[in-house]
Amino acid sequence: MNWSYVAGFFDGEGTVGFTPRKGHGFRAYVSVAQTDNNGHLVLRKIQAFCLSEGVKLNLYPVRRLKNTHVLSSFKHETVKRFLEAVNQFLIVKQVSAARALQEISEREWRVAATKEQRRKAARLYLTGVSMEEVKKRFHISQEALQKGLSECGQRMRTRSESAKLMWRDGRRKAA
Secondary structure, rough: OOOHHHHHHHHHHHHEEEEEEOOOEEEEEEEEEOOOOOOHHHHHHHHHHHHHHOOOOOOEEEEOOOOOOEEOOOOHHHHHHHHHHHHHHHHHHHHHHHHHHHHHHHHHHHHHHHHHHHHHHHHHHOOOOOHHHHHHHOOOHHHHHHHHHOOOOOOOOOOHHHHHHHHOOOOOOOO
16 A cells, blocks of 8 residues: 555545634544445555554544445645545546645644733733734634633723724724
8 A cells, every 4th residue: 555546546436525623724534435335445444554654543433324434634734644645646637636735734723822922912812903814823723822811811802992992093994
């Protein structure tokens, strides 16, 4: 088993897909399905090979379809590693794999802000800097900022509080 075999199998039988993400565009995923009595055996071998290469894919039966199994991942890092490994061998799915890798790289900065980053971002936000500006400066998501505020015993500003700050600082845009 090698990456070129996995890529060929994935190119013919797999999917590079996108699911909506709450407030963040789309999340890329990869999956391969097999429907027959022994289809899961080849998927198990692919899963074992990928795992030996540091790519953990999940194998599970599809309950509503008899004798159907799916090997997949929705995890950011797993999808990235898998697509980077097979990308050079893909033909049919080369464009969708490139799109998925692009989506992942654009979202990559949102991954796992440290506790110290969250707290620094929260402190800056509390000085009156807009949420969008804080997110850009610290490369964190709104959820990470909220967690940082919670860790500091604070909360997000209300819309009226934000509007007052905008008026005070002259950031109000003319309509």
